[in-house]
Amino acid sequence: MTKKIQAKKSFLLSTLMSSMLVFMPSAYALQEMNDNDMRAMDGQDGITANIVYTNVNIDRVSWVDQAGNPTTSGNQSLYANLNKISMDRGNLPAGKNMGTDLSLDIFTNAATSTPGLNLNLNTTLGKANIASFSICQTATCSDGEASMGSLSVEAYNPIGLNFTSTNGLFSSNDRAYLNLFIKGVKIGLTQKDKDNVSNTLAMKNFNFNFQAMGTMGIDPVKGLTLQTGAGGYADFIRDTTTLRPGINLEFTVNDRGIIQAGANGRIINGTLQFGATDTSNNLLGTVAGNSVAGATGLRFAMSGQFTNATDTSLSPDQQISLELGGAGAYGYGLRFKNITALQTRSGIKGTETEDIALNTAHGGLSMDEVNNGVAGGVYLNLVNTTSILLPINEMLSNSTLGNTSSQAKTNPNTPNPMATASDFTQVIAATAIPSVVVSVRGMNFNAVSKQGQFIATSDVTDPSKLPSTTAAKWGLALPIYNLNANLAIYGKKSDGVKDFTVAKGTANHPAPTITPVSGSERIGFSAGISTQGVSKDGSKTTSIMLIDGGDNKNYKTAGTVTPTDYYIGLRNINMLLNGYGSIGLENGQINVSMPSLKMIIAAQLAAGYLPGARYKTCPVGGGCYAPSNSFTTNNDVLAGIKLKLNGGINFALIPRPLLASQEGLVDGATALNVVGQMDLNSSSFMNNAIQLSDPDGSTLGLDNLSGSIAFDNSIIVNKNSAGFNYSFLLNPQKTPAGVFRAKDVNLYPTTGVTDSTTLNPVVGSAQRLGEVAVTGGRISSQMTITPRDGAFVF
Numbered sequence: 001m002t003k004k005i006q007a008k009k010s011f012l013l014s015t016l017m018s019s020m021l022v023f024m025p026s027a028y029a030l031q032e033m034n035d036n037d038m039r040a041m042d043g044q045d046g047i048t049a050n051i052v053y054t055n056v057n058i059d060r061v062s063w064v065d066q067a068g069n070p071t072t073s074g075n076q077s078l079y080a081n082l083n084k085i086s087m088d089r090g091n092l093p094a095g096k097n098m099g100t101d102l103s104l105d106i107f108t109n110a111a112t113s114t115p116g117l118n119l120n121l122n123t124t125l126g127k128a129n130i131a132s133f134s135i136c137q138t139a140t141c142s143d144g145e146a147s148m149g150s151l152s153v154e155a156y157n158p159i160g161l162n163f164t165s166t167n168g169l170f171s172s173n174d175r176a177y178l179n180l181f182i183k184g185v186k187i188g189l190t191q192k193d194k195d196n197v198s199n200t201l202a203m204k205n206f207n208f209n210f211q212a213m214g215t216m217g218i219d220p221v222k223g224l225t226l227q228t229g230a231g232g233y234a235d236f237i238r239d240t241t242t243l244r245p246g247i248n249l250e251f252t253v254n255d256r257g258i259i260q261a262g263a264n265g266r267i268i269n270g271t272l273q274f275g276a277t278d279t280s281n282n283l284l285g286t287v288a289g290n291s292v293a294g295a296t297g298l299r300f301a302m303s304g305q306f307t308n309a310t311d312t313s314l315s316p317d318q319q320i321s322l323e324l325g326g327a328g329a330y331g332y333g334l335r336f337k338n339i340t341a342l343q344t345r346s347g348i349k350g351t352e353t354e355d356i357a358l359n360t361a362h363g364g365l366s367m368d369e370v371n372n373g374v375a376g377g378v379y380l381n382l383v384n385t386t387s388i389l390l391p392i393n394e395m396l397s398n399s400t401l402g403n404t405s406s407q408a409k410t411n412p413n414t415p416n417p418m419a420t421a422s423d424f425t426q427v428i429a430a431t432a433i434p435s436v437v438v439s440v441r442g443m444n445f446n447a448v449s450k451q452g453q454f455i456a457t458s459d460v461t462d463p464s465k466l467p468s469t470t471a472a473k474w475g476l477a478l479p480i481y482n483l484n485a486n487l488a489i490y491g492k493k494s495d496g497v498k499d500f501t502v503a504k505g506t507a508n509h510p511a512p513t514i515t516p517v518s519g520s521e522r523i524g525f526s527a528g529i530s531t532q533g534v535s536k537d538g539s540k541t542t543s544i545m546l547i548d549g550g551d552n553k554n555y556k557t558a559g560t561v562t563p564t565d566y567y568i569g570l571r572n573i574n575m576l577l578n579g580y581g582s583i584g585l586e587n588g589q590i591n592v593s594m595p596s597l598k599m600i601i602a603a604q605l606a607a608g609y610l611p612g613a614r615y616k617t618c619p620v621g622g623g624c625y626a627p628s629n630s631f632t633t634n635n636d637v638l639a640g641i642k643l644k645l646n647g648g649i650n651f652a653l654i655p656r657p658l659l660a661s662q663e664g665l666v667d668g669a670t671a672l673n674v675v676g677q678m679d680l681n682s683s684s685f686m687n688n689a690i691q692l693s694d695p696d697g698s699t700l701g702l703d704n705l706s707g708s709i710a711f712d713n714s715i716i717v718n719k720n721s722a723g724f725n726y727s728f729l730l731n732p733q734k735t736p737a738g739v740f741r742a743k744d745v746n747l748y749p750t751t752g753v754t755d756s757t758t759l760n761p762v763v764g765s766a767q768r769l770g771e772v773a774v775t776g777g778r779i780s781s782q783m784t785i786t787p788r789d790g791a792f793v794f
Contacts, residue, residue, distance in 0.1 A: 306447065
């Protein structure tokens with residue numbers, strides 16, 4: 001047996017040796033292969049994955065946040081729950097599959113010898129449904145917290161992501177490239193009424209087509225930070241098929257349009273931050289000695305400058321433009337272009353006569369104001385409390401309504417502040433309830449448009465219905481300075497006591513019909529927003545202004561032409577809006593019920609030249625420019641306006657009608673209606689007042705207002721005009737309590753001095769002129785604005 005085995009072994013070795021001898025002439029020595037060798041062969045040097053699925057089911061997804069405990073010291077866990085998630089094809093066209101293609105390639109940067117990364121992802125989601133969305137104290141919502149409704153996401157176009165880095169995944173000094181393309185996504189919130197009828201508030205045709213070059217790193221304080229830096233950019237790219245802008249938001253109710261907003265073009269010097277929340281007591285206040293915001297949460301912040309006509313290397317569509325109009329099919333809107341900063345020129349005293357170049361600083365968005373020690377940004381927290389705080393606007397707390405107060409009988413010269421600290425406390429509910437809070441701190445939107453254009457949706461093709469494609473030399477300015485806001489939301493069922501629907505009046509009964517509603521799904525909310533009027537140097541403001549961007553040729557250098565930069569509107573708006581209530585979608589409209597709403601506003605009606613603008617005609621013996629700080633003076637002011645209203649309000653936002661074709665697109669056909677009624681709360685002295693003042697402080701006051709006011713207002717955008725229709729009905733229900741009264745008509749003389757802020761004139765004691773009572777009646781107006789190129793006439 002042994003010999004046989006040995007003989008066989010010898011035979012095998014001989015065969016192997018013979019084979020080696022035969023192939024020896026064509027044999028090569030083996031050596032190590034690198035990524036480049038493999039790439040040259042078949043490109044398989046990275047990771048490629050293809051995931052295909054037909055449906056997905058998930059029981060629950062929760063975000064867990066640590067919030068301040070409302071009863072004992074310390075924090076508690078709160079849960080934002082998405083329940084019973086399912087994904088299926090929905091309306092995905094035949095031949096397309098749900099799934100994801102992913103490729104990852106790690107390479108060596110030849111120039112720097114650093115490792116780089118390239119990630120490509122394409123995914124088709126189909127339709128995702130979420131049965132309920134609620135904020136709870138336990139993972140299973142065992143305390144019976146109500147749902148806000150069901151959610152859905154429909155995405156039938158592939159979502160594409162490409163990310164390339166040149167030095168690892170995170171590097172604050174080395175270039176990275178990011179492309180993200182999201183087109184035509186629909187996100188819906190569906191609520192059911194007591195009869196199980198569904199109504200859907202949707203964000204349709206959502207686009208986020210984004211291409212950027214910059215850096216991506218991790219900051220120890222600010223978290224994940226993306227920056228365009230010098231030479232970098234962030235482009236929002238228009239969809240060439242639908243012509244919708246790179247960022248597109250369209251809100252509808254049951255497919256009937258509410259509003260569309262969008263942005264397109266290039267941002268430079270941009271920064272995007274994502275990190276942890278501010279855990280101090282200063283963000284939202286305290287509850288039971290704990291920070292309401294708790295120990296965890298999220299913070300997001302962004303800033304960027306808008307390119308404009310001075311960036312001549314960019315085409316007009318590559319420069320930033322903003323859009324606002326009607327959502328859905330067959331609609332009109334407005335596009336605002338050549339967006340600049342407020343100050344046309346910086347450092348101008350007003351005495352200069354020589355030609356001075358325009359300000360090179362761009363307008364833009366920033367979140368760099370610090371309020372009460374809290375950095376600017378957008379904060380997201382779960383909370384369990386009855387109330388939250390807004391930062392106090394000291395301009396409102398230092399402003400007075402005339403020179404009277406609740407102490408008027410004993411001390412008539414004690415001033416009455418427009419706002420006190422308690423006005424900046426937001427009530428969420430009578431008892432602590434789990435809520436999600438979005439807080440905005442220190443936001444500036446320094447943007448003044450010098451060109452405007454009417455636009456139409458891409459389905460409007462009839463030449464007779466199309467607006468001009470040429471941007472006109474007029475614009476709209478909506479700059480915002482130091483905006484602070486809180487929005488708290490939670491799920492609830494309508495109770496028939498504080499929740500109502502509103503219906504339009506009729507020709508025979510013009511008052512709106514307000515009906516209690518119960519058993520329907522609703523969102524409980526508390527909303528507060530505050531803006532500051534003007535910065536100390538006059539470079540930032542909160543204003544609403546029309547801009548004349550026509551040609552100004554008043555320069556010594558021949559051929560020099562700049563925008564005229566006339567303005568007219570409300571400027572330096574110090575504002576506080578604070579209220580709570582519920583929102584429901586009953587009857588296919590947005591119904592808002594607010595047992596309490598505070599509106600406190602101080603502004604100036606003004607007309608003149610923007611700060612730093614050159615006059616079209618230089619005055620004899622004077623300078624040729626408006627001072628750069630002109631918004632800090634009263635030179636352009638026509639009148640001061642102060643308004644304070646407190647009360648309950650119920651109103652409905654009624655979407656524009658559905659049009660079957662563009663033939664129905666006639667003037668007025670796309671009106672967006674706001675209908676409702678406000679009942680003033682006159683339980684406190686000077687709780688409601690409207691005052692008009694001269695620049696020197698002399699004031700006429702309609703003080704201690706009371707009664708009820710109904711309204712039926714509409715906004716219309718046509719092919720070449722915008723319309724505003726107002727109708728106010730006094731004492732709409734014809735009751736003694738609803739009689740509209742100004743219990744005190746007061747005249748406040750000027751004293752010629754200002755208060756400690758040096759901005760507010762001090763007025764003398766009230767001179768009471770009498771009382772006004774209106775038992776009923778209607779005040780209506782219709783205003784149509786048709787912009788044209790040419791100078792404003794004052």
